[in-house]
Amino acid sequence: MAKYQNDAEQLLKDIGGKENINAVSHCATRMRFVLNDPDKADQDAIDEIPSVKGMFTNAGQFQVIIGNDVATFYNEFKEISGVEGTSEEDVKSVAQKKQNPLQRAVGALAEIFAPIIPAIIVGGLILGFRNILEGVDFGGATIVDRSTFWAAINDFLWLPGEAIFQFLPVGITWSVTRKMGTTQILGIVLGITLVSPQLLDANDVASTAAADIPAWDFGFAQVDMIGYQGQVIPAMLAGFLLSYLEIFFRKHIPEAVSMIFVPLFALLPTIIAAHVVLGPFGWWLGNIISNVIFAGLTSSLSWLFSFAFGLLYSPLVITGLHHMSNAIDLQLIASEVTSHTTSLWPMIALSNIAQGSAVLAVIYLHRGDKKEEQVSIPAMISCYLGVTEPAMFGINLKFIYPFVAAMIGSGFAGLFNNFMDVRANSIGVGGLPGILVINSQIGGGYLAFAISMVIAIVISFALTVVFRKRGIFNKEDREEPEAAIAADAAASGSIDLSSTEEGATTTAPETSETQVTTEKLFVPVSGELIDITAVDDPVFSQKMMGDGYAVKPSDDKIYSPVEGTISNVFETKHAIGILTPAGAEVLVHMGLDTVELKGEPFTVNVQENEQVTADTQLALMDRKAVEDAGKQTDVLTIFTNGEQIGSFSIEDKKEVSAQEEIGSVEVHS
Incomplete structure (x- = not known):
């Protein structure tokens, strides 16, 4: 029997059968489907397939995450289903055709603004800092009034701060x-x-x-x-x-x-x-x-407008329609009638905070669920820093009740925020850091926004707990993890954790001895070391493929992050698999979504079954070609067999050099 025959047959059935597949292809980690009727896909059943690590829908594509062995899975799926695969570009084209005109327009808007958002964020942060220097009154004078040095700094920062907006x-x-x-x-x-x-x-x-x-x-x-x-x-x-x-x-x-x-x-x-x-x-x-x-x-109905915007912004993110708000925000900032400020962006930042607070409540409710915490904790952090997709798609929409709680918390926070006439000088800085772009001269300023943040946090957290305890908006009847049940019971005095009733016995699960090997980790390319949760791809940032680390490269030479044997060189050259002596399966992924480039920016220097060390140059990545194609150049090191990976540690550094030792990982075999 083929390796994935049962899983492929099950996926074909759960996805709605052959007749529901319009197009299918694969990249380095996932199957990409365009379905005739997405509602026919039984996502709960698909999630139970052993080789499936997750799924999500993006740009009209239903993507099922398989992992390093996706090429093998794809070939077996193709043979079982009788569906001929198509190229990545063809799948993308078919997906766009299935979208309605509004979806295509919003998609185009998103593609236009996505490349310039980083510059907008930087500009917003700088303007926020200038806002503190020249706008906050400290005992009758601002910082720039008191200091010649800071006055010069403030003037100089106008250059990078205004550049993107001007x-x-x-x-x-x-x-x-x-x-x-x-x-x-x-x-x-x-x-x-x-x-x-x-x-x-x-x-x-x-x-x-x-x-x-x-x-x-x-x-x-x-x-x-x-x-x-x-x-x-x-x-x-x-x-x-x-x-x-x-x-x-x-x-x-x-x-x-x-x-x-x-x-x-x-x-x-x-x-x-x-x-x-x-x-x-x-x-x-x-x-x-x-x-x-x-x-x-x-207007007199501003309370209703602001509550509705705060309430509905998160659902807009799901549909992708939230990208229109960027254009509206920037138009408001350009307008004289608004004094070059926007009231919408503060409410967007509050929506980020509300979703993060709902995840925080889920972490509290499901404490003891270590597997879920691998997704929920990074998702909460990214939410508080202004990126909500990992939290919404990875946690809140999975259970529904935290998503609804966050919507309500965001609505009330937005209502108060608008009542206090809080406005932002720029956009791009969301979540808790959003306070940096608040205009201190109009309305309630920093204090009012801080109160709005507290409202978003408290209401979202409290409602999530209430909804869970009372079974409101629950998508599934989920039992609490045993650790959480024990902690709650002990706190209420219903059980004694230090003893058992007479005649009762406790049985520890049988365990077999495992060998633990610690292996060294190295930097694959010179550049800026970043956490895997900061990568702009939900498959990696939510650790659906496994834990790991990433580097924003400043060089084109890619080296091996571990010692081992080359297990796979992908046909599109953008990803290389390595098996370490202890059994860790490592994926070196060059760039994000670079499968679409069909190998053109990459020169691979190794082949399957070749032994490699940290001194081995795996490949050469033409960063300029990748960037010109509109892709990000992040180089990722991912451990894809998570069940065998124990503790994993990386040094807390920012700038790193290729081939330097950066950490270690424990492998259970």
Whole structure:
């Protein structure tokens, strides 16, 4: 019998049969399905299949996590099902076709903003720090008033802090061309023409008399010379027009002269249209959106609006519609009517905190469940730092009641937050650190936001406990772990942990002797060492594949993180399996979602059954090619046979060098 025959047959049945499969492929760790009817997939049954480590749905794909041996599983599944596999790109294309227009639009919006979010986060943190330096009153004077040094620091930090927001159109037009697969430098040039110093700064338009606004005079018409600093919609419209024009002219201009005429005919008309039509229209539309949102937040029904937003933001994350809030937030910050602030972002940060607090309550309720804590504790931490997906998909939606509790806690926190008129100067910094971007000059400022955080924490935690104890919104009738039951019983005096009743006996489970071997761990590539929970992929960050560590590389050379034997070199070259002498199965995964690159950025220097040490260079990763393809370059070291992995420790360092010893792992055999 084939290795995975029973599991593959069971997966085929539980996923709804052959007739429910539209397309299927696999990457280094997971099966990727596009299902005709996703509701036919019995997720509870699939979760019970021994070789399945988890599952989730993303971008129209139902992804089942198998692990290192996914290629073998895939081949056996294909043989049993009779379904011919397709390429990763084809599966992605089919998945997009199954999405409705709104889902595709939101997906496009997400792809545009995702690459620039890191810069927005950095800018937001810096502006938050500047807000403390120049906005917080300490005994009648601010920090910058009291110190020449800090005043200079404050002025200097304006450069990196304002850069992303002032020149946001450049980032957006670049990101649009990147998503559309067109020439990215043209997108950058287009963005620069929208924020050129020759133009009147968008922030000064409201205070400038109409007669004083500069204009290009063409004799038959005049065009205002207005910049679009911080504007979202004009930049998006211009970026898409540029991309579609380039795609059109590529098809119709002979290749021999395309290098000259395609950029010319695509860029020049777009710049003209941006300043004559798209820019003014986008500005007008953006102002309407800003005014409507601001009116909702300041009207007599603002309490209802803010409660509803806080309540429903988490469900929006599930659908992906929350990505629209980034554009709305940035539009609010660009608007004069809101004093260049946003009331939405504080409520988003509170929603992060509420979801994290619900997970904290689950940890308390299920204390003693070591397996669950491997997911719940990192998920809670990431939630409090502004990333909710691991907590929602890994814990809260699994049980339902903590998710609902967090929604209610977020709703009440949002209501109070809006009542106190708390606003943020920027976006990107969520969770508890979100207080750094709060405007201290408008409304309740820091104190009001701190109270809002307490509301989110207390209500979400308390309701989670109440719902669990009373069986409200419970998705499943789950028994508490024995350790938690014993602790509760002991606390209430119902049992004596130090003795048993007369005649009663306790039996320890039989155990067989196991050999424990400690093996050294090394750094696979020079760069910044990060926790596995910080990796931007739920399969790895939630440890569905196993525990491990990751490095954001500063070099292209990838070395072996352990001593052992090469067990697998994936066809797409982006992942390599290693078996250590003690039996640890190690996956070295280069980049995130790089299976789609079909091996192009990677040069593998080893082959199966080859012995390797920390001095062995496994591969060469062209980081620039990976980044140009829109992928992240994180290099992950994952222990995929978790049942044999004991204690695992990594030094607390930030900057690391390839081949240096970084920690150890215990392997049970």
